[in-house]
Amino acid sequence: xxxxxxDFTKNPLxxxxxxxxxxxxxxxxxxxxxxxxxxxxxxxxxxxFPDSERNEKNYVHGxxxxxxxxxxxxxxxxxxxxxxxxxxxxxxxxxxxxxxxxNHEPRELLAIDIDELFERLDLFRHISPTxxxxxxxxxxxxxxxxxTEAA
Amino acid sequence: MSTLSVAKxxxxxxxxxxxxxxxxxxxxxxxxxxxxxxxxxxxxxxxxAVLQAMDSYYREMHSNVHRGAHTLADRATSxxxxxxxxxxxxxxxxxxxxxxxxRGATEAINLVANGxxxxxxxxxxxxxxQMEHHANIVPWQMLAERTGARVxxxxxxxxxxxxxxxxxxxxxxxxxxxxxxxxxxALGTVNPVADMVAKAKAQxxxxxxxxAQAVPHFQPDVQALGCDFYVFSAHKLFGPTGIGVLYGKAxxxxxMPPWQGGGEMIERVSFAGTTYNTLPYKFEAGTPAIAExxxxxxxxxxxATLDRDAMEAAENxxxxxxxxxxxxxxxxxxxxxxxxxxxxxSFKIDGLHPSDIxxxxxxxxxxxxxxxxxxxPLMEYYGLPGTARASFAFYNxxxxxxxxxxxxxxxxxxxx
Numbered sequence: 166x167x168x169x170x171x172d173f174t175k176n177p178l179x180x181x182x183x184x185x186x187x188x189x190x191x192x193x194x195x196x197x198x199x200x201x202x203x204x205x206x207x208x209x210x211x212x213x214f215p216d217s218e219r220n221e222k223n224y225v226h227g228x229x230x231x232x233x234x235x236x237x238x239x240x241x242x243x244x245x246x247x248x249x250x251x252x253x254x255x256x257x258x259x260x261x262x263x264x265x266x267x268n269h270e271p272r273e274l275l276a277i278d279i280d281e282l283f284e285r286l287d288l289f290r291h292i293s294p295t296x297x298x299x300x301x302x303x304x305x306x307x308x309x310x311x312x313t314e315a316a
Numbered sequence: 317m318s319t320l321s322v323a324k325x326x327x328x329x330x331x332x333x334x335x336x337x338x339x340x341x342x343x344x345x346x347x348x349x350x351x352x353x354x355x356x357x358x359x360x361x362x363x364x365a366v367l368q369a370m371d372s373y374y375r376e377m378h379s380n381v382h383r384g385a386h387t388l389a390d391r392a393t394s395x396x397x398x399x400x401x402x403x404x405x406x407x408x409x410x411x412x413x414x415x416x417x418x419r420g421a422t423e424a425i426n427l428v429a430n431g432x433x434x435x436x437x438x439x440x441x442x443x444x445x446q447m448e449h450h451a452n453i454v455p456w457q458m459l460a461e462r463t464g465a466r467v468x469x470x471x472x473x474x475x476x477x478x479x480x481x482x483x484x485x486x487x488x489x490x491x492x493x494x495x496x497x498x499x500x501x502a503l504g505t506v507n508p509v510a511d512m513v514a515k516a517k518a519q520x521x522x523x524x525x526x527x528a529q530a531v532p533h534f535q536p537d538v539q540a541l542g543c544d545f546y547v548f549s550a551h552k553l554f555g556p557t558g559i560g561v562l563y564g565k566a567x568x569x570x571x572m573p574p575w576q577g578g579g580e581m582i583e584r585v586s587f588a589g590t591t592y593n594t595l596p597y598k599f600e601a602g603t604p605a606i607a608e609x610x611x612x613x614x615x616x617x618x619x620a621t622l623d624r625d626a627m628e629a630a631e632n633x634x635x636x637x638x639x640x641x642x643x644x645x646x647x648x649x650x651x652x653x654x655x656x657x658x659x660x661x662s663f664k665i666d667g668l669h670p671s672d673i674x675x676x677x678x679x680x681x682x683x684x685x686x687x688x689x690x691x692x693p694l695m696e697y698y699g700l701p702g703t704a705r706a707s708f709a710f711y712n713x714x715x716x717x718x719x720x721x722x723x724x725x726x727x728x729x730x731x732x
Binding site for chain 1: 669687731
C-alpha cells in the first residue's frame with residue numbers, strides 16, 4: 166500500500182514546471198480572474214493522492230479545508246512531496262508551493278524563502294499567519310520534514 | 317422579526333444610504349473594489365456615535381468606577397451605570413440589577429453554567445439543540461461532566477427549523493435546563509423561543525436564550541419571552557468587542573454562587589470570611605470594561621434613532637432579494653430555508669469548497685464567512701464540511717446583494 170517513488174517523481178511541479186514559469190505566467194496575466202484561473206489550472210496538475218494515505222498522520226491541521234501531505238526521498242537525497250486538499254484554490258496554491266519546494270535537497274529547500282516568492286506573486290496574504298487556511302501549516306510541515314533530514 | 321406587511325411597505329422608506337454614512341469603515345476599498353461587508357454574523361461594524369462615545373469617555377471622564385471621592389469617578393460611574401440602564405431598557409428587563417456585564421455571550425453562558433452547578437445531580441438533563449453555536453454547547457458539556465447530568469440535543473428539520481416533536485419528546489421531568497439560541501448563526505433561523513420557554517417553564521425548567529444573533533436584527537423583550545437568562549455580545553449589536561450582557565432573573569442570580577472572586581464583587585473581606593456584594597456587582601469581579609459599556613450604550617441609543625419597523629422591512633427585502641437570486645447561480649443551494657429567518661444565507665455551490673468561495677469573493681471586495689461557523693454538530697447533520705455564509709445588516713443595500721450574486725456568477729465562470 167505504500168506509495169511508489171514514481172508517484173512522487175513523475176510530478177511536473179518543481180521538475181518540468183519551475184518558479185520562473187510561474188513568474189512569467191503571472192506577468193502576462195493582469196487581472197485577478199486570469200491569475201486565479203491559472204492557479205486553479207496549476208492545481209489540476211497535482212498528481213493523484215493515494216487514498217490509503219489520507220489518514221490522521223498525514224493530515225495537515227488547518228482551519229477551513231482538509232489538507233494531506235506525504236513525502237519521499239530519492240536515492241540522490243532530493244525530497245519530493247505530494248499534497249492534496251478538498252478546496253480548489255488551496256490545491257492551486259499547494260501546486261505553487263510544490264513548484265517552489267519539490268525536487269530539492271533538504272538544505273536547499275530550507276534556504277528557499279517561500280514568503281518572498283509569494284510576495285512576488287502578490288499571494289502572500291494566502292500564506293500569512295493570519296489566514297487560517299492551512300497553507301502556513303503545510304509549509305511548516307514541509308520545513309519540519311526537511312529539517313529532520315538535514316539535521 | 318415581524319413579517320413584511322403591506323402596511324409597512326407604505327411607511328416612509330428607510331434611507332440606507334444615509335445610514336451607511338454613519339459607519340465610516342464601510343466607505344473603503346478592499347482589493348481595489350468597494351467593500352461589501354457581508355460578515356455581520358461574525359461581527360458587525362460600529363457607527364460614528366459609538367466611536368465618539370468611547371473616544372470622549374477616555375478624553376473627558378475616564379476613572380475607575382464605584383470608588384474614588386472625585387468628580388471623574390462620578391462621571392465614569394454615571395456613564396457606566398447609565399449604559400447598564402440602557403441595556404435594561406433595550407431588553408425590557410424589570411431591573412438594572414439583573415443586567416450583568418460579561419466579556420461576551422460566551423462568557424455569559426459560562427457564568428450561568430457555572431452558577432447552576434449546585435442545582436444539578438446525576439441523571440438530570442440539559443436540553444440544547446443541534447443548531448447551537450459551540451458557545452452554547454461546550455459550557456453545558458463541561459457542566460454535565462462536573463455534575464453527572466446529560467446533554468441532549470433537540471433535532472433540526474432538513475429546512476433548518478427546530479423539530480418541535482423532538483423538543484416535546486425530550487422535555488421530561490428529568491429536564492433541568494433548556495438552553496437554546498434565539499437565532500441560528502449558521503442558518504439564520506428564528507426559533508419559537510417564547511413557546512418553548514413557556515412549555516419548559518410549565519415543568520419548572522430553567523431557561524437560557526442565546527440572543528447573540530438576534531439582537532442585531534430585532535429587539536427582544538425578555539419579559540415577553542419569559543426566559544430566566546438571555547445573553548448577547550455587544551460587538552454583534554454595532555458596539556465594541558470585549559463586552560457582553562447576561563440578563564438573569566434576580567431570584568436565580570441571587571441563588572447562584574459568585575463566578576470569579578476579586579474586587580468589586582465583595583461587600584466585606586476578612587480572613588475570617590468574606591461577604592459578597594449585591595447584584596449585579598456580585599458577578600463583576602475586577603475593573604470592568606467601562607469604555608466598552610459606554611460604547612454599547614451609545615450603540616443602543618443609535619439604534620433607537622432608527623425606525624425599527626422600516627429597518628426590519630429593509631432587512632427582509634435584502635433576504636427576499638437574495639433568495640430570488642439563488643437560481644441565477646447554477647449549482648447553488650441554500651442551507652436553511654426556515655419560514656422565519658433573519659437576513660442571512662448559508663449556502664454551498666456544487667464543486668466548490670466554501671473556502672474557495674470566500675477567497676474569490678474577497679478578491680472582489682466582498683467579505684463573507686466560510687467554514688463550520690462554530691456549529692460543527694449542525695454541519696455534521698447536513699453532511700457538509702462547512703458553508704459559505706453571507707450575513708446582512710441593516711446598512712447593507714439591495715445593490716450589494718446583487719453584487720454578491722454577480723460575483724458568485726463570475727467565480728463559477730472561473731471554474732468551468
